[in-house]
Amino acid sequence: MELAALKDFREEVDPHVRPFRLAMLRLAKKLNSSIASGSKVEDVQREAKFLVETEVLPRMAEVEAVIDDPKKHWYRKAADVAKMVPEVVLNCDSQRELLVTSVG
Numbered sequence: 001m002e003l004a005a006l007k008d009f010r011e012e013v014d015p016h017v018r019p020f021r022l023a024m025l026r027l028a029k030k031l032n033s034s035i036a037s038g039s040k041v042e043d044v045q046r047e048a049k050f051l052v053e054t055e056v057l058p059r060m061a062e063v064e065a066v067i068d069d070p071k072k073h074w075y076r077k078a079a080d081v082a083k084m085v086p087e088v089v090l091n092c093d094s095q096r097e098l099l100v101t102s103v104g
Helices: 003-036 041-067 073-103
Strands: none
Touching: 003 041
């Protein structure tokens, strides 16, 4: 991904990521309060599960929808890079084998 595309990506997702991060910090504070209050482990686990299902997952879905929007030009560039990764890894592995063979 080119620097300009990365900059565009960050600017595009920041309005969604920043509130997500803040919400997660508020939820952590809430959960820590529950733990510090001496609640039973089962009660803390039940509250954590509820918070994940009602707060975390819906907010993650919102951010993910922005990131996965194929209409954005940076999405196409990221998808192109993702398609190249297996080939790059295979080429690096092949080069390493050649180097080991020639040195050994």
